[in-house]
Amino acid sequence: MEELTVVGKSVTRVDVQEKVTGAAVYGYDLVLPDMVYGKVLFSPKAHAKIKRIDTEKAKSYPGVVAVVTGKDAPWIHGEAIRDKPFLAQGKVRYVGEPVAAVAAVDEDTAQAAVRLIEVEYEDLPAYLSPEDACKPGAISIHEDFASYRKMNFILPGAMPNVCEHFKLRTGDVERGFRESDIVLEERYFVPTIQHAAMEPHSAHAQVDPATGKVTIWVANDAPFRALHEISEALGLPQENIRFINPLQGGGFGSKGGLKVEPIAVALAYHTGGRPVRVKFNREETFISTLVRNEAVLYIKSGVKKDGTIRAREMTIYWGGGAYAEKSPTVCIRGSLPGPGPYRIPHVKVDGYAVYTNKPVAGSFRGYGIPKVAWACEQHTDELAKRLRIDPLEFRMKNVFVDGDVSYWGERLHSVGLKETLTKAAEAIEWGKTSPSVRGLKIGKGLACIQKPTRSPTLSKAGVIVDAKGEATVLAGTVEIGQGCSTILSQVAAEELKMPIEKVRMAPLDTDVIPYDASTTSSRSTYHMGNAVRRAAIDAREKLTEMASPMLEGKKGDLAFADGKVFLKDHPGMALPLGEVVRRKLGADGTVRGDASYTYELAKDLDLETGHSDNASAFYMYATQAAEVAVDEETGRVRVLRMSAAHDVGKAINPLNCAAQIEGGLAMGIGSALHEHMIVDDQGKVRNPSFLDYHLVTALDLPEMIPIVVECPEPEGPYGAKGLGEPGLAPTPAAIGNAVADAIGIRIYDLPLSPERVYRAIQQNKKKVA
Amino acid sequence: MNKKIRVTLNGKRTDLDVPAHRLLLDLLRDEIGLTGTKEGCGTGDCGACTVLLNGKPVNSCLIFSGELDGADIVTIEGLKIGPELHPVQKAFIRDGGAQCGYCTPGMLMMAKSLLDENPDPSDEEIRFALAGNLCRCTGYAKIVQAVQDAAAELRARRA
Numbered sequence: 001m002e003e004l005t006v007v008g009k010s011v012t013r014v015d016v017q018e019k020v021t022g023a024a025v026y027g028y029d030l031v032l033p034d035m036v037y038g039k040v041l042f043s044p045k046a047h048a049k050i051k052r053i054d055t056e057k058a059k060s061y062p063g064v065v066a067v068v069t070g071k072d073a074p075w076i077h078g079e080a081i082r083d084k085p086f087l088a089q090g091k092v093r094y095v096g097e098p099v100a101a102v103a104a105v106d107e108d109t110a111q112a113a114v115r116l117i118e119v120e121y122e123d124l125p126a127y128l129s130p131e132d133a134c135k136p137g138a139i140s141i142h143e144d145f146a147s148y149r150k151m152n153f154i155l156p157g158a159m160p161n162v163c164e165h166f167k168l169r170t171g172d173v174e175r176g177f178r179e180s181d182i183v184l185e186e187r188y189f190v191p192t193i194q195h196a197a198m199e200p201h202s203a204h205a206q207v208d209p210a211t212g213k214v215t216i217w218v219a220n221d222a223p224f225r226a227l228h229e230i231s232e233a234l235g236l237p238q239e240n241i242r243f244i245n246p247l248q249g250g251g252f253g254s255k256g257g258l259k260v261e262p263i264a265v266a267l268a269y270h271t272g273g274r275p276v277r278v279k280f281n282r283e284e285t286f287i288s289t290l291v292r293n294e295a296v297l298y299i300k301s302g303v304k305k306d307g308t309i310r311a312r313e314m315t316i317y318w319g320g321g322a323y324a325e326k327s328p329t330v331c332i333r334g335s336l337p338g339p340g341p342y343r344i345p346h347v348k349v350d351g352y353a354v355y356t357n358k359p360v361a362g363s364f365r366g367y368g369i370p371k372v373a374w375a376c377e378q379h380t381d382e383l384a385k386r387l388r389i390d391p392l393e394f395r396m397k398n399v400f401v402d403g404d405v406s407y408w409g410e411r412l413h414s415v416g417l418k419e420t421l422t423k424a425a426e427a428i429e430w431g432k433t434s435p436s437v438r439g440l441k442i443g444k445g446l447a448c449i450q451k452p453t454r455s456p457t458l459s460k461a462g463v464i465v466d467a468k469g470e471a472t473v474l475a476g477t478v479e480i481g482q483g484c485s486t487i488l489s490q491v492a493a494e495e496l497k498m499p500i501e502k503v504r505m506a507p508l509d510t511d512v513i514p515y516d517a518s519t520t521s522s523r524s525t526y527h528m529g530n531a532v533r534r535a536a537i538d539a540r541e542k543l544t545e546m547a548s549p550m551l552e553g554k555k556g557d558l559a560f561a562d563g564k565v566f567l568k569d570h571p572g573m574a575l576p577l578g579e580v581v582r583r584k585l586g587a588d589g590t591v592r593g594d595a596s597y598t599y600e601l602a603k604d605l606d607l608e609t610g611h612s613d614n615a616s617a618f619y620m621y622a623t624q625a626a627e628v629a630v631d632e633e634t635g636r637v638r639v640l641r642m643s644a645a646h647d648v649g650k651a652i653n654p655l656n657c658a659a660q661i662e663g664g665l666a667m668g669i670g671s672a673l674h675e676h677m678i679v680d681d682q683g684k685v686r687n688p689s690f691l692d693y694h695l696v697t698a699l700d701l702p703e704m705i706p707i708v709v710e711c712p713e714p715e716g717p718y719g720a721k722g723l724g725e726p727g728l729a730p731t732p733a734a735i736g737n738a739v740a741d742a743i744g745i746r747i748y749d750l751p752l753s754p755e756r757v758y759r760a761i762q763q764n765k766k767k768v769a
Numbered sequence: 770m771n772k773k774i775r776v777t778l779n780g781k782r783t784d785l786d787v788p789a790h791r792l793l794l795d796l797l798r799d800e801i802g803l804t805g806t807k808e809g810c811g812t813g814d815c816g817a818c819t820v821l822l823n824g825k826p827v828n829s830c831l832i833f834s835g836e837l838d839g840a841d842i843v844t845i846e847g848l849k850i851g852p853e854l855h856p857v858q859k860a861f862i863r864d865g866g867a868q869c870g871y872c873t874p875g876m877l878m879m880a881k882s883l884l885d886e887n888p889d890p891s892d893e894e895i896r897f898a899l900a901g902n903l904c905r906c907t908g909y910a911k912i913v914q915a916v917q918d919a920a921a922e923l924r925a926r927r928a
Binding site: 012013015016017018019020021022023024025026028029031195196197198199200247248249250251252281282480481482483655656658659662663664665666667689690691695696697698699701704 | 798802803804805806807808809810811812814815817844845846848849854858861862863865867868869870871872873874877895896897899900901902903904905906907908909910911912913
């Protein structure tokens with residue numbers, strides 16, 4: 001194989017200069033000429049009929065341009081299930097649901113007019129936990145559910161409010177339990193948390209009065225999905241809708257889908273062609289965009305004395321909030337590998353995505369895996385304890401290796417899991433115990449995961465080489481902070497054999513940029529990396545064709561290096577690529593390469609068994625290990641050090657890999673120790689601010705040890721897999737296992753707040769006494 | 770009620786006629802068009818809007834414009850030293866201190882203010898100084914590293 005010159009190097013981020021000077025323009029910064037300002041009236045009720053809305057006073061308030069309600073925007077959108085109105089129609093389903101919106105000459109005027117809108121509600125019973133919402137006799141949160149348009153993979157449940165029922169059936173779990181020496185059953189719980197990207201949500205929209213074309217400026221990480229969804233809802237052809245992406249200040253899953261966009265569009269139809277800006281403040285971002293699913297997880301396993309796992313049964317209730325959004329697919333792709341990366345002959349999983357009267361759950365970094373890992377990986381430690389086997393040894397004995405057939409029927413390859421286990425454990429001196437000091441109990445724990453990516457999906461890309469010898473990459477992957485613009489620039493530079501400084505990324509505008517499914521699921525390096533690589537090769541081949549007569553050599557005798565093309569035998573007579581373009585096409589000429597990449601599935605998951613012989617384009621494997629100190633007096637858990645070994649296939653940019661892992665760890669540690677969106681018995685979020693919702697600060701973090709493992713994926717570009725999401729997936733479980741090791745008590749619910757740990761210690765003392 | 774104020778903004782004398790209750794953050798972003806200063810919460814909890822007011826770091830979302838007559842204000846747009854990036858900006862580029870970059874301007878202003886006061890901070894002192902600046906992407910490790918590197922460069926320049 002040719003030596004790589006740019007790929008595999010820790011090159012500087014290509015987008016960082018504008019970020020450190022303040023020049024970068026984010027969605028929240030965008031100013032459009034002649035724009036008006038939108039504000040929203042949010043539902044104060046968790047579940048209620050709307051008896052009456054009176055907007056007259058708001059409409060006549062000086063400076064108001066438009067007031068809209070669900071009647072003015074009779075549209076419904078949704079990806080997996082089309083269930084969500086642009087503005088509430090007839091009823092509200094959670095506290096924070098947009099009910100009406102005002103556009104005015106400035107934000108203060110719009111806000112003042114919002115306060116003049118009168119709404120009369122009639123309360124309905126509200127369901128604030130997924131288990132309550134699907135009990136027999138519960139009333140429907142969506143009365144018209146049966147008539148909603150649904151994707152073909154959706155299997156609605158027989159119980160009330162279940163919008164998706166995922167089933168996995170392998171072997172015979174009852175037989176497996178009978179054959180086991182030890183059977184253990186437990187219940188775990190993961191609460192709702194919020195993405196809390198530092199940039200709050202916003203959207204700008206404009207409707208061209210002449211053509212009817214709808215343009216939306218928004219930092220959305222899946223602009224093509226959003227375009228499709230708006231097109232379907234409005235009944236407009238896709239070419240009549242355009243998404244333009246300003247820079248995105250973080251997302252972590254929250255900025256896909258439609259949140260502020262429908263409100264901006266609804267208003268834009270009533271402003272006489274003026275653009276509308278709708279900005280959510282931090283509180284509005286907390287209550288009315290997207291959150292992470294809460295999950296109730298029941299897990300039961302049977303093991304033999306020899307340390308093999310015979311059977312595992314899981315029932316998972318994924319609390320989805322008021323609308324389906326990503327919950328059905330989180331349910332599918334989170335429940336499928338829910339039993340963990342282990343060889344188990346008898347497996348049964350039932351995953352239920354359940355509507356509740358709470359904020360809408362969307363995708364969140366990890367896509368279900370952090371929740372199933374919290375249950376499965378602590379359960380695995382409890383089994384190891386009962387078998388008197390070291391948790392690391394127990395995992396090494398049972399985890400997937402190359403060639404294993406998973407319990408969903410897929411033969412696995414490129415499984416770097418064992419290497420991640422060994423390296424993560426080594427990094428925190430696994431097996432070496434630290435003595436307790438001054439009321440602090442010290443413990444160690446680890447957890448491992450396997451994560452699929454969204455499949456099948458399509459990425460298309462273009463690469464343009466101009467007469468200056470510079471390249472422009474056209475790719476629909478969104479720079480959300482993860483570094484994709486650098487990674488894709490490296491790929492293009494590698495294939496065109498030019499310095500990375502000569503490569504730039506085109507701005508993202510759906511009118512000109514080729515299709516990409518989404519910037520989600522850690523799919524971009526693999527899918528878009530492949531597409532950009534192929535497009536660059538396509539451009540290179542065209543340049544080869546053009547240069548061959550100029551250099552008087554056969555195409556096969558040409559080679560590229562340093563932005564030049566030359567005959568292999570005469571490297572001294574090199575032509576700069578720009579000159580090749582100029583000679584053939586003139587000073588304004590360009591050469592364009594195009595390509596697409598998709599991973600074809602042989603067949604979809606079977607709806608009755610969950611089986612597939614290739615459920616994912618690739619799998620990500622990771623192990624994290626934690627050492628913690630627990631203060632028995634206060635219940636406070638401190639993470640002392642934490643390692644994270646991630647199988648990335650091939651590190652295109654090792655520095656960026658370490659950065660992604662560290663960021664994931666920080667988010668994982670926050671979700672383990674203190675993050676929790678608290679919803680009261682009226683369905684109201686009690687801590688929608690950074691004062692009350694505790695994000696980790698620079699003071700809260702331990703020594704972090706990122707470890708890159710490279711077990712190449714043959715289909716991936718240069719062997720790469722994905723990395724963005726798994727960084728936080730095993731973190732809470734590893735910390736939970738370390739806490740259990742330290743104090744000898746298993747804690748089943750997140751977060752591991754001082755209060756919860758303190759109570760567990762006190763309760764245990766009572767039990768022992 | 771509008772108020773006439775005269776401030777020094779990024780080294781330039783600037784006369785403004787603004788509503789007294791307009792927040793400094795909104796004054797910078799909406800009236801003057803300097804959007805490098807970011808809004809993350811509007812309630813003084815995240816530090817994204819940090820600017821230097823008379824040499825001290827403040828959350829610009831908590832300052833009324835009416836109080837600013839005679840003030841010296843430095844924002845991210847004024848952090849460069851002449852045409853050259855400030856060492857802390859260069860260190861953020863080199864060390865991977867920015868990911869999505871939304872917290873970066875506030876983080877840089879806070880880091881500059883720390884280094885003005887304490888040219889040789891420990892890791893702990895850096896973490897303490899930056900504890901009011903939230904970042905959701907990086908896990909802070911590379912930010913702390915960048916501030917250390919910038920401190921070293923500044924010390925070398927002075928020596």
